Amino acid sequence: MPSTPIAGRWTRAWSGRRHWPLVSVTGGAIAATLVLLPLVFLIVEAQRSGWSEVQHLLLRHAVAVLLWNTVRLTLACTILCAVLGVAAAWCVERTALPARRLWAVALVLPLGVPDFVVGFGWVSIDPALHGYLAAVMIMTLSLYPLVYLPVASALANLDAGLEEAARSLGLSPWQAFWRVTLRQISPAVLGGCLLVTLALLAEFGAFEIVQYRTFTVEIFTEFKLGFDTVAACVLSLVLVALSIAALLGELSLSARSRSARSGPGARRIAPRVALGRFTLPALAGLSTVSALALGVPLGSLVYWMARGSSTTLPSASILSAAVHTAAYSAAAAVLSTLLAVPVSALAIRHRNRVTVLLERLAYLPMALPGLVIALGLVSFSVRYAFSLYQSSLELIVAYAILFLPLALVGVRSAMGQSSARLEEVGRSLGARPVTVWLRVTLPLIAPGLGAAFALVFISSATELTATLLLHPTGVNTLATQFWAYTSEFSYGAAAPYAALMVAISAVPAYLLSRRMSTLAHTEQRS
């Protein structure tokens, strides 16, 4: 067919299944544009006053101090989270610890309490809690589940045969753990550490509360109080560089520790280790962690609610804040999920260099703190689309970009469930592509779409930093209202807002831990 028009040839190059990919291609292009938009306008804004000014802004003593603050906090917290997460996961998954199911849930729940609420919990009962050590403690207690979760699942699925082989080759149990088990779970540990690092770089609320200055805190202050957009954008670029460095570091480390189960044959679950005289110390340790990570924040919330209700009754504003929060979060969750579908569809079904790049790009917001995305959108809207500035739409788009990686995780795994083979069978049974999509693909990916929606919804509902920058004037969400009260030390008035946010995110955190343990159990049975 020498006379095929270029466009026709181009679409055919995608697959041979024509027409349909065009929808995906359009969706993917929109997703790519949205992801790149904040970063591009951040750069545009940063160099508006010239590169010499940028140099001047960067080569300051204050920047060196911020860098040191950020790096030493990130290192300490990440290492502590790794140790705590691996130890807790090993106790729960591999030992005969009493009440393991209970611990499996209790250890994950801190994930459901927003970091700034944890900070609030501690500082409101001890106002003297400030600075580096306070920041390290609070962030370690809120973030260790990010290591615990992947490591626990890796340990639960580990093949016992490897450890047994190591033991039969003359290694002691401790040597076998160090040389075999740890190597097997190291991708999970590294992945968890990366999430911790990125969360630390992006955190604003908790650090502001304990008055510890990191890049994110400084950027927020420059922009919101100093009205210095250029300085904020220049510092943001440093923050982005740090995040990308963390991403690349994890990539190169995990490439070296690549592991896969070799050979066929049934995987066996290792017998649990009897703790013996270490049972009590282990229980005491886990209890302490749970008490500090969960008990203190929740306890202080309850305390302030009880005290607050007598002085400042939560007015109708809490209802309006809750409604706004729910509406924004739901809209963002829909948008994010809709963007994730074409990106994963292209990456899985039409895998080529372009679509793989698109998928990587869609994960970029992982390295972009909410503050940075908000700043980028502000820079864009102030100069080129002022009607968007501090509009509901801008906030929703910011959430959707920020949490696109979360939506992708949910959608991509579901997309893997529905194979191209099933769609082909559907067509050979006489169904048109659209019908196949509705009757085969959609039902199969529906659970994944639900999970993606839920993840983005929760994350948006408890997001603070971008919300503070972008929320429409006069409209308050749970997070902004909580922040306003906390800033004026009205702890009693702030507590109900925090409690509502915890309630919103605790349910899914609980379900997540439940699902994890049932997953591990069904796999053990099969």
Add this chain to the structure above:
Amino acid sequence: MSQLSIADLWKGYAGAPVLRGVALDVPAGSLTAVLGLSGCGKTTLLRVIAGFERAERGSVSLGTQTLENGRTYLPPEKRSVGYVPQEGALFPHLDVQQNVGFGLARRERRGKQVAELLQMVGIAALAKRLPHELSGGEQQRVALARALARRPQALLLDEPFSSLDASLRTHVREEVHALLREQGVTTVLVTHDQEEALSLADTVAVLRDGRIIQHAKPEELYERPADQHLARFLGTVNVIDAQFERGTARTVLGALALRGDVAPGSDRSGSVMVRPEQLDVRAYEDGADDEHAASLVAGRVEQCRYYGHDALLHIRLEHLDTSELLLARVHGEQALPIGTRVTVAAHGPAIALR
């Protein structure tokens, strides 16, 4: 019932040709097996016939309808071609009944037709089960019923039995065979299992390097394979030197009737193929009269592979200084211990090899 015709079919991936001019005619209502090693292009051929992939060149037609040629291309849903993929590929979110009824019009999905189909493949009791609650054999039957529901003119089976246990395989195979016979649907079955191809199909087409190298009835294929590679692929063979002489081949096993063409003008020597089951092996009996003993071919058992229903003996012939061992298939109960002295005689024709 329609004949499936494929002519000069070409298809490649990323510049590497997979199908290189495949031509194949499947008579209406017959079952043709496409036999080939993995990677020979079998699955690609099925996918082109089903319409999941477009050919680069060539044509596919079913009865009077052109499915694909240079100008036209019918999408899969417009072809009356049923497809049963490897492992069944049942829709995991639908139960057995919904799977089978998938291709039917909405009002027919719960009707008598689905029940009859389930009855036909013998799984009526499983109508409400979900695919993951079925055994491998049951899944295959559902996939088959699903493909037959729309009464396709042609049916494509992609290694349908390879995922089943050996014990179950024979059973399911027989049932499917009977069912297809009854339906009289034009069927193409793809397999790498020569036993399956020979025992099930009306005709067998051998696909190698993207081309059909031979298409014949099973007996003909087995008895007169196109070349030595194919002969070995279809089963164990002994290839022995021979002198050709007007319809007979003189070999170490004596004069054997010759079948197959010997290129004229050749130097009258070459090789012939003798199947292991063509050899009669007996324990050597001492004291036979010398004249008779001289005409016997004697050897010694060097190895005995016991398979239960039969056994394969590796025999080294006496007075012969080659390293080649002769392979002979005997009944299981006639398996002889290693070291036994035996006599070997061949029956049936030897096949000249090109």
